[in-house]
Structures are given as structure tokens and as C-alpha cells.
Amino acid sequence: MSSQGRRSAPLPKGWHRTRGRILKRDGRICQWPLVTGGICGEPANQVDHKIGAAQGVDDHSEANLWALCQWHHDQKTGREASAVAHARPPRARPTEAHPGLLP
Numbered sequence: 001m002s003s004q005g006r007r008s009a010p011l012p013k014g015w016h017r018t019r020g021r022i023l024k025r026d027g028r029i030c031q032w033p034l035v036t037g038g039i040c041g042e043p044a045n046q047v048d049h050k051i052g053a054a055q056g057v058d059d060h061s062e063a064n065l066w067a068l069c070q071w072h073h074d075q076k077t078g079r080e081a082s083a084v085a086h087a088r089p090p091r092a093r094p095t096e097a098h099p100g101l102l103p
């Protein structure tokens with residue numbers, strides 16, 4: 001067993017089913033609130049604890065769970081939640097073609 005990662009809290013029994021329920025409840029859409037209002041809206045494939053082990057809380061109730069996109073999940077687990085600062089995932093930015101790449 002490797003001790004990689006900081007997620008040390010064991011997932012509760014029946015987590016797989018709970019995870020499926022949360023994804024369905026949230027429409028498989030990332031629920032991360034944006035500072036501009038609304039939510040991220042990217043396709044979600046992660047179920048996360050709003051308040052979790054990092055805050056010393058061990059609450060696996062559905063009210064404390066939400067669907068997040070991979071990007072926000074990584075941001076949240078990778079650093080303190082406050083540092084994410086309601087940022088958008090990079091791919092939500094409008095893409096501009098590089099002038100040199102135009103045909």
C-alpha cells in the first residue's frame with residue numbers, strides 16, 4: 001500500500017452508490033460557484049465533500065456532497081479551497097486561434 005496523496009479518510013460503505021446518486025442529482029454538472037454568479041457547468045465526473053477531512057469534518061451525508069469537474073476537484077484537493085478563488089477551469093476560456101496558425 002502506498003501512502004500517495006493526502007486523502008487519508010476512508011470512504012464510507014456504499015460510497016459507490018452514493019457517488020452515483022450525487023452525480024445524478026447534480027445532473028453530472030460541476031456545481032462549483034463562480035464569483036460572477038452561477039456555477040461552473042462543466043461536465044462533472046467527481047463527487048466531493050463540500051466540507052471534508054481537510055476541515056476536520058467527516059460528514060458523508062448527501063447535503064455535504066456535490067458533483068465537481070475534474071479540474072475543480074483537482075484544484076480543491078491540491079490546495080486550500082480558499083486559494084481556488086472561484087476560478088473558472090482553463091478550458092472555459094474563449095479560445096483564440098494563433099494568427100500564425102490560420103490557413
Ligand SMILES: [Zn+2]
Nearest residue numbers: 030040069072
Ligand atoms: Zn468545475
